[in-house]
Amino acid sequence: MPRWTRKFILRLRSLFRRRSVERELEAELQFHLERETQANLARGLDRDEAHYAARRAMGGVAQIREECRDVRGVNYFEDLGKDLRFALRMLAKHPGFTTTAVLSLALGIGANTAIFSVVDSVLLRPLAYREPERLFSVREIVPAFTALYPTLPANPRHMEEWRKQWTSMEQVAAIHTTSLGLTGAGEPAQVTAGLVSWNFFAVLGVPPQFGRGFVPGEDRPGHAGVVLLSDAAWRGRFHADPSITGRKIVLDGEPCVVAGVLPAWFRAPCVGFLRAAAPADEPELYKPLGLDLNEYSWYGDFNYGAVARLKRGVTQARALAELNVVQARITRLASGKQNFGATLEPLQEQIVGGARRGLLILFSAVAAVLLIVCVNVANLLLASAARRNRELSIRAALGATRRRLVRQALTESLLLAFLGGALGLLLANWGVHLLVGYAPVDLPRLDEIRLNATVLLFALLVSTIAGVAAGILPAMFLAPAGPGESLKAASRSATDDRHGIRLRGALIGAEVALSVVLLVAAGLLLGSLVSLLHVERGFDVNRILTMDVTLPEAKYRSGPRIDSFYRGALARIAALPGVTSAGIVSTLPLRGEAWIDGVRGDGESRASREIALANYRFVSPGYFRTMGIALRQGRTFEDRDRGRSAAVISARVAKRLWPGENPVGKRIHRDRNVYEVTGVADDIRGISLRDNPPLMVYLPYWERPRLKSSLVIRAALPPAAIATAVRREIWTVDSGVPVANVHTMQEVLDGSVAAQRFQTALIALFAIAALLLASIGIYGVVSEMVGRRTNEIGIRMALGATAFQIRWMVLRQGLAPVAAGLAMGLAGSLALGRAIHALLFGVKTTDPGIIGAVLLLLTLVAAAACYIPARRATRIEPIAALRYD
Amino acid sequence: MSKPTDLVQGTLDLLILKTIALEPMHGWAVAQRIQQTSGDVLQVQQGSLYPALHRLEQQGWIQAEWGESDNNRRAKYYSLTRAGRKQLGEELAQWQRLSTAIGMVLKTV
Numbered sequence: 001m002p003r004w005t006r007k008f009i010l011r012l013r014s015l016f017r018r019r020s021v022e023r024e025l026e027a028e029l030q031f032h033l034e035r036e037t038q039a040n041l042a043r044g045l046d047r048d049e050a051h052y053a054a055r056r057a058m059g060g061v062a063q064i065r066e067e068c069r070d071v072r073g074v075n076y077f078e079d080l081g082k083d084l085r086f087a088l089r090m091l092a093k094h095p096g097f098t099t100t101a102v103l104s105l106a107l108g109i110g111a112n113t114a115i116f117s118v119v120d121s122v123l124l125r126p127l128a129y130r131e132p133e134r135l136f137s138v139r140e141i142v143p144a145f146t147a148l149y150p151t152l153p154a155n156p157r158h159m160e161e162w163r164k165q166w167t168s169m170e171q172v173a174a175i176h177t178t179s180l181g182l183t184g185a186g187e188p189a190q191v192t193a194g195l196v197s198w199n200f201f202a203v204l205g206v207p208p209q210f211g212r213g214f215v216p217g218e219d220r221p222g223h224a225g226v227v228l229l230s231d232a233a234w235r236g237r238f239h240a241d242p243s244i245t246g247r248k249i250v251l252d253g254e255p256c257v258v259a260g261v262l263p264a265w266f267r268a269p270c271v272g273f274l275r276a277a278a279p280a281d282e283p284e285l286y287k288p289l290g291l292d293l294n295e296y297s298w299y300g301d302f303n304y305g306a307v308a309r310l311k312r313g314v315t316q317a318r319a320l321a322e323l324n325v326v327q328a329r330i331t332r333l334a335s336g337k338q339n340f341g342a343t344l345e346p347l348q349e350q351i352v353g354g355a356r357r358g359l360l361i362l363f364s365a366v367a368a369v370l371l372i373v374c375v376n377v378a379n380l381l382l383a384s385a386a387r388r389n390r391e392l393s394i395r396a397a398l399g400a401t402r403r404r405l406v407r408q409a410l411t412e413s414l415l416l417a418f419l420g421g422a423l424g425l426l427l428a429n430w431g432v433h434l435l436v437g438y439a440p441v442d443l444p445r446l447d448e449i450r451l452n453a454t455v456l457l458f459a460l461l462v463s464t465i466a467g468v469a470a471g472i473l474p475a476m477f478l479a480p481a482g483p484g485e486s487l488k489a490a491s492r493s494a495t496d497d498r499h500g501i502r503l504r505g506a507l508i509g510a511e512v513a514l515s516v517v518l519l520v521a522a523g524l525l526l527g528s529l530v531s532l533l534h535v536e537r538g539f540d541v542n543r544i545l546t547m548d549v550t551l552p553e554a555k556y557r558s559g560p561r562i563d564s565f566y567r568g569a570l571a572r573i574a575a576l577p578g579v580t581s582a583g584i585v586s587t588l589p590l591r592g593e594a595w596i597d598g599v600r601g602d603g604e605s606r607a608s609r610e611i612a613l614a615n616y617r618f619v620s621p622g623y624f625r626t627m628g629i630a631l632r633q634g635r636t637f638e639d640r641d642r643g644r645s646a647a648v649i650s651a652r653v654a655k656r657l658w659p660g661e662n663p664v665g666k667r668i669h670r671d672r673n674v675y676e677v678t679g680v681a682d683d684i685r686g687i688s689l690r691d692n693p694p695l696m697v698y699l700p701y702w703e704r705p706r707l708k709s710s711l712v713i714r715a716a717l718p719p720a721a722i723a724t725a726v727r728r729e730i731w732t733v734d735s736g737v738p739v740a741n742v743h744t745m746q747e748v749l750d751g752s753v754a755a756q757r758f759q760t761a762l763i764a765l766f767a768i769a770a771l772l773l774a775s776i777g778i779y780g781v782v783s784e785m786v787g788r789r790t791n792e793i794g795i796r797m798a799l800g801a802t803a804f805q806i807r808w809m810v811l812r813q814g815l816a817p818v819a820a821g822l823a824m825g826l827a828g829s830l831a832l833g834r835a836i837h838a839l840l841f842g843v844k845t846t847d848p849g850i851i852g853a854v855l856l857l858l859t860l861v862a863a864a865a866c867y868i869p870a871r872r873a874t875r876i877e878p879i880a881a882l883r884y885d
Numbered sequence: 886m887s888k889p890t891d892l893v894q895g896t897l898d899l900l901i902l903k904t905i906a907l908e909p910m911h912g913w914a915v916a917q918r919i920q921q922t923s924g925d926v927l928q929v930q931q932g933s934l935y936p937a938l939h940r941l942e943q944q945g946w947i948q949a950e951w952g953e954s955d956n957n958r959r960a961k962y963y964s965l966t967r968a969g970r971k972q973l974g975e976e977l978a979q980w981q982r983l984s985t986a987i988g989m990v991l992k993t994v
Binding site: 003068 | 911913914917930932935936939942943944948951954956958959961968
């Protein structure tokens with residue numbers, strides 16, 4: 001029998017056949033005694049003598065038995081049971097201590113678990129693609145645009161070449177997110193749709209939950225009349241109809257057949273945006289792209305998100321090197337005007353990347369709170385261990401080893417942590433509901449956040465770590481070095497337990513430092529939010545109503561038809577009572593970048609890489625007045641400018657093209673189109689509040705009539721009150737036009753900072769929790785100190801110390817570790833500033849106001865926490881104190 | 886009662902392995918044999934003998950079997966396992982090295 005099997009069987013036997021193992025040990029020792037007695041008899045001792053001599057020689061039978069058990073590993077489990085029972089008794093005996101410890105652990109573990117469950121649902125699980133480590137997002141480097149956009153989504157013609165020549169890639173798929181008008185399923189609606197190459201879901205490794213996926217050839221033009229529904233759309237718009245496959249729906253006027261429904265967990269990777277982290281609406285349905293490659297040039301249309309699945313075993317570096325070779329060939333094919341490059345980013349990074357820093361900070365904050373909880377519990381344990389010093393000494397004197405005592409102490413703290421963890425799970429369950437209730441609506445998969453097996457495992461892990469973290473210090477420091485020493489120490493009334501007090505001071509310092517860092521982080525984020533909301537926007541948000549309309553393509557095939565719809569609708573809306581003015585715009589402010597193209601002044605002959613890139617907006621003349629965008633020079637275009645190719649440029653464009661000159665009357669070029677500048681508008685923060693105002697060119701909407709536009713309406717009444725009337729007017733012009741996203745501009749603004757507001761609120765919440773916990777910790781330690789020194793304080797007062805002197809002494813000693821903690825916290829928050837720099841807006845990381853306020857706040861709270869026990873100390877009756885032991 | 890030091894414990898293991906290498910033996914006999922063969926120099930502390938035997942068994946170097954003793958009592962007999970025999974060889978070699986080394990040091994000083 002091999003050795004390890006033998007060992008294993010023995011282990012099992014000692015564990016499960018404990019009774020018979022014990023009997024055998026008993027018999028073995030008995031046999032030994034008998035033989036020894038016999039030997040002694042043979043040496044001529046009398047019967048009793050022989051027996052006693054044998055016993056003496058043997059020593060303590062109990063000890064031998066104990067050691068044999070130890071060797072067999074039996075004791076491990078027995079001790080665990082004993083320790084647990086003992087720990088339970090101790091906790092039950094000190095309900096105040098137990099309640100405080102369990103509650104604070106529950107808070108810490110609960111908060112961590114709640115945040116983790118959000119992270120798990122929102123960020124970790126959407127990555128459930130097949131072999132995600134082989135999936136990469138491919139973006140292109142186009143020298144002409146690198147000034148503004150270091151990388152761009154892919155050009156479809158380039159992708160076609162990759163398909164042919166890029167050998168380390170197994171497949172590459174494309175996605176383009178757009179918005180389509182859905183009819184034939186209840187009210188006309190505007191839905192976000194993913195236009196994908198046929199192999200998109202195959203590349204990701206996502207089969208539909210039923211029905212079929214797309215097949216080769218379905219992304220050719222004219223064959224694209226099939227659609228895959230997301231689970232959400234299937235449930236929300238089609239009542240989870242199980243026989244949905246084969247049903248016809250109409251998208252932008254074009255009939256499509258439902259081929260299948262995607263699994264509920266599926267979320268599209270965000271790969272198709274100008275900026276990697278651009279927030280995206282999750283597509284409700286997917287349709288094949290249907291591209292005619294001949295319509296695309298080599299140079300434009302960098303609009304398609306590309307996902308590549310690399311071949312097994314190919315490294316990212318090699319794949320990229322090969323891709324760049326292909327890009328060089330494309331450069332030659334495209335007659336070499338641009339040197340195209342490419343980047344590869346693991347899809348996982350791409351998805352998590354944007355949210356990573358924010359989440360990391362959130363996680364760090366909540367982990368810091370847990371750390372403070374652990375410190376508090378460690379402090380409580382230290383105090384209780386100090387009270388139990390005599391008990392520990394007796395146990396040591398009776399033969400408990402140091403290791404055994406440490407284990408006992410750890411069992412206690414772990415028990416506390418698991419009790420706290422169980423309660424924390426309940427709290428987390430409740431907290432998650434709260435989070436879901438208050439989270440910004442654009443947090444994806446909000447409805448699916450819940451506690452699951454992963455989260456339970458996480459809670460267990462965190463509880464264990466918390467238990468060990470809280471228990472290890474007290475256990476190590478207070479398990480007495482030797483029985484004699486500790487009995488000596490215990491016989492004195494502990495006026496000078498310097499070791500314990502100093503350790504607890506250090507813990508308080510750590511707690512304060514962590515609180516400082518958290519409060520500074522919260523302060524900086526709050527400051528950023530405030531300055532973000534008060535930044536000079538350049539447009540109004542009050543009393544402005546917005547909504548999106550999408551004209552069905554089938555009915556609105558020509559520019560003039562679209563134009564007449566908008567003209568009719570705008571005229572009717574503007575005539576409504578309570579409406580001051582109305583306009584349309586191709587993309588609302590704060591909805592990100594759109595329609596970026598070069599803008600050149602007349603006669604300008606810069607190298608292509610130096611051409612200024614501007615955001616183009618197609619607007620109606622009333623847009624400026626409605627949004628409150630001021631004109632600096634000239635006038636807006638008006639209806640009489642139809643056919644004249646007029647444009648309004650933003651002040652930055654004017655400054656860029658014609659610094660110091662009056663641009664009105666000059667001409668700008670977009671590709672081969674020429675527009676005459678009629679006016680200069682103020683710069684606005686059109687992309688997001690955070691981004692500086694972009695170069696902006698406004699063209700009349702009739703220059704390029706668009707099916708999709710946003711309506712903006714300035715109202716004299718509360719905007720919500722006129723929404724119904726506005727919709728009615730639109731449907732009077734055409735009842736088949738879907739109207740979506742009816743919001744006030746204030747709501748659009750709030751929505752654009754919702755994630756930040758939410759994050760800031762959470763961090764502020766954690767910081768306040770940290771502050772409370774720290775003050776409780778300080779209060780606990782100082783009270784404890786006062787309690788222990790009752791005797792001494794009594795003597796001092798009997799000898800004539802004034803109340804002021806006593807209070808000052810307690811305050812000074814209580815605040816000394818706080819001061820150290822403040823200093824450490826200050827250093828920590830300077831380091832933190834660098835970490836969260838990118839999240840800040842309009843505040844410096846070293847903002848003296850915020851940091852000063854935090855330090856002051858903490859000092860005040862700490863002083864208050866010290867003052868209560870300090871006052872109690874002076875109320876001590878000297879006589880009572882002297883009798884106190 | 887002070888515990889045997891590591892050196893003594895390690896040595897005890899070696900002595901036990903060597904002793905039962907000859908034939909299966911019960912605990913009392915192991916103690917007797919060690920005492921006798923060492924010319925009464927080595928007294929095996931019985932407080933450490935049984936834990937040592939159990940530890941060696943637990944480690945798989947020796948195995949135990951109940952058998953009849955010479956006076957017709959049931960006794961627990963220990964014998965070497967194959968792994969134990971190998972272990973004995975290693976520990977012997979180790980011991981030789983150690984004692985030679987100590988001897989050399991003592992001679993030069």
